[in-house]
Amino acid sequence: MIHGADLATVERAVENHDPLPDGPGFAGELPDGRLVRDVLGRSPLFVEHSGTQWAFSPTDLDDAVPFPAGHVGDERVFSLPDPPAFADENEALTAVADALDASLALDAEGLAVAFSGGVDSAVVASRVDAPLYVVGFEGSHDLDAARESAHAMDRDLRIIECTHADIERAVPLVARATGRTNAMDVGIALPLFLVAERAVGDGYDRLAVGQGADELFGGYEKIVRTDHRVDADTVRGATREVIAGLPDQLERDVLAIRAAGAEPVAPLLDGRVVRAALRLDGPMLATDEERKRIFRKAAREFVPGEVAGRKKKAVQYGSLIARELDRLARQAGYKRRMDDHVTKYVASLLESG
Structure with missing residues (x-):
C-alpha cells in the first residue's frame, strides 16, 4: 500500500x-x-x-x-539533488513561476485552504475555488493579515476566533497524534489542527497548506546571517540545511491535520517546485532586505503585489496561540522560571485528557 x-x-x-x-x-x-x-x-x-x-x-x-x-x-536510495544554479534571475523567475503554475492545478473537490494572509498560503489559494480559513485570537496579526489579503484577492474568508477552551481541548489531541509535547511543535501544530477541524465540520476533507515555501525559498533570517544556527557559510548551503529538516517538520504538520480528519495538500512541496527551488542561489533566495526574493517575484503572477510582498510572523506567533498557550501554562501553575514550563503544562493536559 x-x-x-x-x-x-x-x-x-x-x-x-x-x-x-x-x-x-x-x-x-x-x-x-x-x-x-x-x-x-x-x-x-x-x-x-x-x-x-x-x-x-x-x-x-x-x-x-x-x-x-x-x-x-x-x-x-534517494538523496537531495545538488543541481547547478540558474544562470540569472530571469531564468530562475521563469522556472519557479512555471513550476508553481503546474503544481497549483488542484482538484477543488472537498478542498479547503489554510489561509494566514501571507504570500505562501495566498499563492496556494490563488488558483482554486475553495473556501479560505484562518485561525487566531482576537486582535492577532494573522486575522488582520488574512482579512486584508482576502479582500485584495476578492475572496471570502472564514474566520476561526480561538479561545482558551479551544486550546485546552485541542492540546491533548494534537500531542497524542504527533507524539510531541514540546512548546514549539505544539504551538505550530495547534493552528493547523483547529483549521482542519473546522473545515471538516463544514464538510471538507482535504486541506491545502503553504508548507515548504520558507524552507525551499529562503524564508529564514538564519540563512542570510549564516550564524551559529547553521553550519554552512553560504545562503544556498544554509538553505539546504533547512530543507534537510523538512521530514521532521512535515511529520508533525501532516499528523496534526490528519488528527482532525482531513488530508493535507501541499502544492509548494510538489517535485517540480522543489527541483526549481534547489537551483536558486544567493540573492535569488534572500538578502538582508528581503526573504524569498524569487518566490515573491513569481508570486506576483498569482496574487496582487501587496499580498506577494506581505511580511508575516510564524503561525504560532501570528495567531497568538503561542502567547496564550504560555498564559494558560502560567495560570495552571507552570511558571516561566521552571524549565520548559509550557512543555510541562502540555504533558499535564495529555495525562488528564
Missing part, C-alpha cells in the same frame, strides 16, 4: 533513483515488501522499534519510530 502517489510513479522513481518525480511525496510498502519514503519525508511512515510492523500513524504502533526519508528498505 502506497500513500501520496500511485504505485507506478513510485516504482519508476525507485528504479531510476529519481528523488523528485512530479507531484507530492509518497510512503508505504512496495509489492516486494520493502518500505519506501520520499526524500523530503512529505508522507509520514513509522515502524515498530523491532522493525516487524509499520503504519502511517505512530498511534497505530506500540513503539513507533519514523522510517527514514529517502530510504527503500534498509538502503538510502
